[in-house]
Amino acid sequence: MNLKSERRGIHVDQSELLCKKGCGYYGNPAWQGFCSKCWREEYHKARQKQIQEDWELAERLQREEEEAYASSQSTQGAQSLTFSKFEEKKTNEKTRKVTTVKKFFTASSRAGAKKEIQEAKAPSPSIHRQASIETDRVSKEFIEFIRTYQKPGQDIYKQCKLFLDTVSHKRDLSIEEQSECAQDFYQNVADRLQTRWKVPPEKVEKAMDEVEKYIMTRQYKYVFCPETTDDEKKDLAVQKRIRALHWVTPQMLCVPVSEEIPEVSDMVVKAITDIIEMDSKRVPRDKLACITKCSKHIFNAIKITKNEPASADDFLPTLIYIVLKGNPPRLQSNIQYITRFCNPSRLMTGEDGYYFTNLCCAVAFIEKLDAQSLNLSQEDFDRFMTGQTSPKKQESDSFSPDVCLGVKQMCKSLDLLSQLNERQERIVSEAKKLEKDLIDWTDGITKEVEDIVEKYPLEIKPKSQALAAIDSENVENDKLPPPLQPQVYAG
Numbered sequence: 116m117n118l119k120s121e122r123r124g125i126h127v128d129q130s131e132l133l134c135k136k137g138c139g140y141y142g143n144p145a146w147q148g149f150c151s152k153c154w155r156e157e158y159h160k161a162r163q164k165q166i167q168e169d170w171e172l173a174e175r176l177q178r179e180e181e182e183a184y185a186s187s188q189s190t191q192g193a194q195s196l197t198f199s200k201f202e203e204k205k206t207n208e209k210t211r212k213v214t215t216v217k218k219f220f221t222a223s224s225r226a227g228a229k230k231e232i233q234e235a236k237a238p239s240p241s242i243h244r245q246a247s248i249e250t251d252r253v254s255k256e257f258i259e260f261i262r263t264y265q266k267p268g269q270d271i272y273k274q275c276k277l278f279l280d281t282v283s284h285k286r287d288l289s290i291e292e293q294s295e296c297a298q299d300f301y302q303n304v305a306d307r308l309q310t311r312w313k314v315p316p317e318k319v320e321k322a323m324d325e326v327e328k329y330i331m332t333r334q335y336k337y338v339f340c341p342e343t344t345d346d347e348k349k350d351l352a353v354q355k356r357i358r359a360l361h362w363v364t365p366q367m368l369c370v371p372v373s374e375e376i377p378e379v380s381d382m383v384v385k386a387i388t389d390i391i392e393m394d395s396k397r398v399p400r401d402k403l404a405c406i407t408k409c410s411k412h413i414f415n416a417i418k419i420t421k422n423e424p425a426s427a428d429d430f431l432p433t434l435i436y437i438v439l440k441g442n443p444p445r446l447q448s449n450i451q452y453i454t455r456f457c458n459p460s461r462l463m464t465g466e467d468g469y470y471f472t473n474l475c476c477a478v479a480f481i482e483k484l485d486a487q488s489l490n491l492s493q494e495d496f497d498r499f500m501t502g503q504t505s506p507k508k509q510e511s512d513s514f515s516p517d518v519c520l521g522v523k524q525m526c527k528s529l530d531l532l533s534q535l536n537e538r539q540e541r542i543v544s545e546a547k548k549l550e551k552d553l554i555d556w557t558d559g560i561t562k563e564v565e566d567i568v569e570k571y572p573l574e575i576k577p578k579s580q581a582l583a584a585i586d587s588e589n590v591e592n593d594k595l596p597p598p599l600q601p602q603v604y605a606g
């Protein structure tokens with residue numbers, strides 16, 4: 116399996132990141148390939164059409180009902196029939212959105228899952244307190260900032276208060292409608308600053324950032340991953356998909372990043388941290404900033420590895436790899452939230468817009484990654500997906516460079532341990548052999564000694580007389596000279 120083959124699967128032409136309508140702004144899968152502006156136009160058209168159709172349907176039903184009523188004076192059954200039809204339609208409309216979320220949970224797990232959701236929706240008192248402290252802080256900062264704008268500032272503040280008051284009475288609107296309210300509001304405030312108050316563009320942009328921060332900090336808990344949408348279901352689906360793809364290596368994605376280099380591995384860790392951090396931010400622009408920070412770390416990692424500036428073709432696969440490695444929490448909810456409530460001008464142009472569009476692309480790719488885009492055979496892909504085997508097992512002899520240092524160290528240690536084990540076994544067997552040799556040797560010696568003893572038995576002879584008394588009966592005693600006598604010398 117040669118993984119270093121030419122890049123095949125993941126390639127996005129830069130023009131594909133732009134709006135389908137060719138207006139030059141960045142498009143987005145969440146807006147079906149349109150930019151925010153064109154999407155709103157399309158959405159408006161579709162909504163107008165829907166309203167028209169609903170209206171026509173209502174009129175038709177009304178007519179039918181009236182006709183039925185007229186004829187029911189004689190035949191009673193007909194009226195209740197058409198009325199029940201109308202009722203059915205109405206309840207269908209109402210429950211459609213709720214059932215998609217409910218359907219996700221199987222009957223057996225429904226009770227548990229519901230409880231979990233409720234717990235999740237009711238944060239602990241400390242989290243709640245923390246959130247309200249943050250809201251207060253943001254409000255104070257906003258007021259201080261807006262003061263520097265004097266009269267136009269007062270106007271903005273009034274508009275914001277009015278907007279927050281209005282939306283608080285519109286919580287039962289669909290999330291698309293709430294998003295539209297917010298987008299309209301951004302548009303109106305920006306227009307007002309520019310045309311009525313003649314504020315210069317760069318100051319308008321700065322003010323708009325603060326406006327977004329102020330209103331979205333307050334709205335966050337109502338409009339982030341709301342229960343009326345299937346955002347949560349999508350989050351879980353993406354998370355599951357990423358987990359199923361845990362075996363994907365940088366080689367398969369043709370990612371030009373070598374984590375062997377400590378500096379690069381550092382960048383990769385930072386990029387992952389940034390993308391995970393996105394979920395903790397409340398303001399859409401702060402979330403966008405996390406994506407931008409992550410992307411810059413990716414560009415750096417590529418640059419250090421390749422020793423030349425990264426190209427856009429290198430970036431997307433690496434971003435996919437980072438998302439797969441990080442599995443960021445509530446990814447779809449965050450993307451949806453940014454799409455719905457960020458100041459649209461940020462998403463349509465500039466680096467934030469560019470990186471955001473790439474992230475949406477990366478998620479879309481992850482959803483449809485297949486054997487071909489990973490340079491694998493269908494059989495290998497299926498076996499990896501079902502967990503029958505993993506690419507790491509297949510090429511365990513040689514380390515693939517993506518394996519992190521810790522894992523590599525562990526593999527080396529395991530290798531060393533098995534070598535040690537082998538040596539220990541050898542020592543034990545040699546020791547056993549030595550023991551046997553020693554026993555054999557002892558036995559051999561014993562046998563040899565016994566043989567000799569047998570061959571030359573020990574004979575104990577009777578006491579000899581000479582031994583009994585050395586001097587007593589020495590016959591030649593008298594031939595010995597007399598013993599020396601001590602003598603005294605004078606003098």
Ligand SMILES: [Zn+2]
Nearest residue numbers: 134138150153
């Ligand atoms: Zn457009």
